[in-house]
Amino acid sequence: MYEIETKRLLFRRMLESDSEALHRIFSNDDAMTYWSRPPHTDISQTMSVILDTLSPAYAKDYYFVLCLKSPTSPPQLIGTMGTIENEIGFILHPSYWRKGIASEGMEEFLKSFWETQQNVGSIKADVDPRNDASLRLLEKFGFVETGRESGTFQTHMGSCDSVYLRLERPKCESEA
Numbered sequence: 101m102y103e104i105e106t107k108r109l110l111f112r113r114m115l116e117s118d119s120e121a122l123h124r125i126f127s128n129d130d131a132m133t134y135w136s137r138p139p140h141t142d143i144s145q146t147m148s149v150i151l152d153t154l155s156p157a158y159a160k161d162y163y164f165v166l167c168l169k170s171p172t173s174p175p176q177l178i179g180t181m182g183t184i185e186n187e188i189g190f191i192l193h194p195s196y197w198r199k200g201i202a203s204e205g206m207e208e209f210l211k212s213f214w215e216t217q218q219n220v221g222s223i224k225a226d227v228d229p230r231n232d233a234s235l236r237l238l239e240k241f242g243f244v245e246t247g248r249e250s251g252t253f254q255t256h257m258g259s260c261d262s263v264y265l266r267l268e269r270p271k272c273e274s275e276a
Contacts (some may be wrong), residue, residue, distance in 0.1 A: 104164065106208045108201065110175045111164035114154060118165055119147050121177035130194040134231040138256030158184065162213055166205055168196070181205050183213065187224045188238075202237050210241060214269060225265040226252070235263065243267045 104111035114122075123146040125131050132139040140146050153163060163182030167175030178201070179192035192202060213223070225243055227234050243265040252262040 104208055104212045105169075106204050108169055109205050109208070110167040110169055111181065111205070111209065111212075112167060112175075114150055114163065114165050114180070116147070116150055116154070118177055119143055119150060122146050122150065122165070122180070125179060125191060125193045128194060131191055133257070134228040134234070134260075135191070136253050136255055136260075161185065162217060164209075166190075166192070166201075168201070179205075181209050183223060186220055186222070187226065189225075190234075197233070202233075203240065206237060206241050210267075221269050223267045225267075227263045227265065228253075228260050229263045235265075238265050238267075241267065 103113075120143070123140060123143045126140040126146050126149065129139050152158065153161075161182065161184045163184060164180065165177050166179040166181055168178050169175050178196045179190065181190040182188070190202065190205070210223075213220075223243075224246075225238055227238065229235070229248065244267075245263060246266045247264045248262065249264070250261045251259045253260040
């Protein structure tokens with residue numbers, strides 16, 4: 101896996117040394133509101149996620165940590181974005197919400213995904229219908245709703261529903 105860069109972001113492979121930075125995100129109540137698991141209460145939970153992500157079972161997935169670039173210091177880890185079994189997921193620390201970072205990241209992520217994952221015809225998403233920001237972001241980039249289902253997850257918030265979305269591989273100009 102390689103790195104992806106935008107004007108403000110560096111996408112890179114997750115490392116075990118990312119545990120503290122990722123724990124700041126995964127232990128944040130606001131960041132984890134619509135996640136399928138409750139906020140982490142111990143860094144060992146975060147390390148377990150990292151080790152799972154780095155395991156051979158996830159080798160075919162296209163998953164990155166998002167780092168905010170700075171001209172005066174090393175890039176700072178602020179979230180994750182990627183696909184696991186062609187289902188997209190992303191999370192940002194709330195300090196970076198409403199700054200256009202998710203849009204900037206999604207644009208470059210999708211471009212890179214389609215260029216490198218030639219055998220994939222579509223990306224899917226499963227979003228809690230109360231998560232307006234994620235739904236708006238995905239719709240902005242062409243994801244379309246394919247269905248809804250009630251009671252799909254039991255989380256720290258109780259029973260949660262799902263909105264299913266899908267993004268088809270863009271057609272090449274020669275195919276249009």
